[in-house]
Every structure is written in C-alpha cells, then in structure tokens.
Amino acid sequence: MASHNLAYVKIDDLEIIGYSVAGEETVVAMPQLDVCFDIGKAPDQVISINNVLLTHGHMDHAAGIAYYLSHRNFNNQTPGTVAAPANLIEPIKEILASWEMVDGSPIPANLIGVSAGDEIQIKPNLFARVFPTKHSRGSVGFTVIEKRKKLKKEYNSLTGPQIVELKRQNIQIDVPVEIPIVTYLGDTQYVDFSQLDYIKNSKILIAECTFYEIEHNERAEAGRHMYIREFAELVETMQNEHIVVTHTTQRTSLQVIKETLKNALSEEKFSKTILFMEKRKR
Numbered sequence: 001m002a003s004h005n006l007a008y009v010k011i012d013d014l015e016i017i018g019y020s021v022a023g024e025e026t027v028v029a030m031p032q033l034d035v036c037f038d039i040g041k042a043p044d045q046v047i048s049i050n051n052v053l054l055t056h057g058h059m060d061h062a063a064g065i066a067y068y069l070s071h072r073n074f075n076n077q078t079p080g081t082v083a084a085p086a087n088l089i090e091p092i093k094e095i096l097a098s099w100e101m102v103d104g105s106p107i108p109a110n111l112i113g114v115s116a117g118d119e120i121q122i123k124p125n126l127f128a129r130v131f132p133t134k135h136s137r138g139s140v141g142f143t144v145i146e147k148r149k150k151l152k153k154e155y156n157s158l159t160g161p162q163i164v165e166l167k168r169q170n171i172q173i174d175v176p177v178e179i180p181i182v183t184y185l186g187d188t189q190y191v192d193f194s195q196l197d198y199i200k201n202s203k204i205l206i207a208e209c210t211f212y213e214i215e216h217n218e219r220a221e222a223g224r225h226m227y228i229r230e231f232a233e234l235v236e237t238m239q240n241e242h243i244v245v246t247h248t249t250q251r252t253s254l255q256v257i258k259e260t261l262k263n264a265l266s267e268e269k270f271s272k273t274i275l276f277m278e279k280r281k282r
C-alpha cells in the first residue's frame with residue numbers, strides 16, 4: 001500500500017501526481033520530466049524521481065527531504081538532487097547530519113543552492129529556471145524548459161546533403177529555441193508573473209490559490225498567499241494552455257472552491273483550469 005492517496009492528472013503525455021492542501025502538505029511530481037516540486041511528507045510514489053525542486057522551507061512543503069534522500073539510499077538508488085533556495089542549504093545540511101546520527105545510516109545527497117535567475121540541468125535538453133516569488137525569505141518558483149535547436153527559416157527547403165555541406169563549412173544553420181513546459185509558482189502572494197515570457201507562455205501553469213471566501217482575504221495577505229480575486233487577475237494575463245490550481249485551503253470545500261473559480265474566471269480560463277485535489281481516487 002502506498003503511503004498516500006495522491007491526485008493524478010494527465011495532460012497529453014505528461015502526468016502530474018501529488019497532494020496539495022495549504023498548511024498540511026504540498027508535493028507535486030512530474031515523473032516524465034523527472035522533477036518533483038516541493039516534497040511534502042515524501043510520499044512513496046515520488047521517491048524514485050531524481051530531482052526535487054524546493055520552493056521554500058515551510059514544513060508542509062519540505063518536511064520529507066531527509067526521508068526522501070534516506071529512502072533512496074535504502075533502495076540502492078543514486079543520491080537524490082535537491083535544489084533549494086541558497087539560504088536553506090546550510091540548515092538542510094544540519095538536519096541531514098542530525099538525522100544521520102539519529103538513524104545511524106548515511107544520507108547521501110546532492111544539494112544545490114539556487115537563487116532567482118539560475119538554471120539547473122535536469123536532462124540533456126531539460127532545464128529548470130529559477131524565478132523569485134513573494135512568500136518567505138529566498139522563496140522561488142521554477143519553470144522547466146526544453147531547449148532545442150531549430151533550422152533557420154532560410155534553410156527550410158534544403159536537402160539533407162546540402163545541410164551536411166553547410167555544416168562542413170561551419171555555417172550556423174540553426175537557432176536555439178526554448179519551450180517552457182511547466183511553471184510551478186510554489187507559495188506566493190500576487191505578483192504579475194506575466195512579465196516573464198517563459199512563465200506567461202508555459203504550456204502548463206501550476207499555481208497556488210489558497211483562499212476563496214471574502215472573510216479569508218486577510219488570511220491570504222498575512223500568510224502571503226493568493227486570494228481568488230488576485231488569482232483570477234493573474235491568469236487572465238497569462239497564455240498557458242492548462243492551469244492546475246494547488247494549495248487550496250481546508251476551510252472551504254472543494255465544491256465551493258470549484259464554484260468560486262467558475263464565477264471568478266472567464267469561461268475560457270475556467271475551461272483550462274484543473275482543481276488538483278479534485279483529481280484523487282476515492
């Protein structure tokens with residue numbers, strides 16, 4: 001039996017599995033990309049994913065780090081990579097060192113401190129770009145970007161041998177292109193993320209929207225989270241094909257959340273929206 005009953009979404013050939021309830025646990029994995037955004041309490045189903053991209057240090061997003069790393073060692077897997085805000089790397093090392101003493105076994109880890117603007121390589125053509133969010137000190141979000149080369153327009157009609165000949169002459173025949181596949185905002189207050197093209201044009205946007213009721217507006221402000229009206233304002237400026245809503249409060253039922261989303265968003269945006277926690281097997 002797996003430790004968690006996770007939500008499951010499939011968009012074309014990409015699966016999104018995880019769990020995300022504000023204050024309780026947030027972990028959102030994309031196995032085909034080999035990334036797990038935040039780690040929550042390290043559900044069994046995500047242990048074999050090689051890269052954890054941690055957005056900030058709040059316990060409900062980060063508690064499972066030691067278990068994730070230690071369990072990979074137990075399973076004879078390679079050490080997990082955890083990319084986390086640079087200011088968290090030292091305290092994470094201390095936690096791991098303490099757990100090594102408590103548990104009596106080594107916890108191999110590949111820890112990478114990141115800040116806004118950094119890029120880390122996930123696979124030969126796949127990178128995670130780091131951008132700032134407004135939540136806690138050093139908090140960040142991630143966009144997973146595929147980088148490809150595309151033949152320049154003027155060479156489109158060339159035959160194979162002609163292309164080989166141009167390459168032999170060291171002529172630059174292709175241009176680099178970036179395809180932003182998914183952006184994960186993590187926890188954040190409203191920021192106009194549409195100012196960053198790679199976020200605006202990500203095929204999939206995974207965004208928090210924590211609060212839905214007018215009396216929760218102040219909670220959103222205090223906890224540095226998004227309230228439905230801010231979320232609606234944000235997504236209307238974006239171009240994403242799919243929007244996955246995470247980090248929903250326990251204070252409002254999923255049914256009311258769904259209705260509130262429907263009323264707050266345009267029909268077009270609502271049709272692209274997936275309420276993550278609604279996608280669990282019952």
Ligand SMILES: [Zn+2]
Nearest residue numbers: 022023058187
């Ligand atoms: Zn959170």
Ligand SMILES: [Zn+2]
Nearest residue numbers: 056058135187
């Ligand atoms: Zn948080």
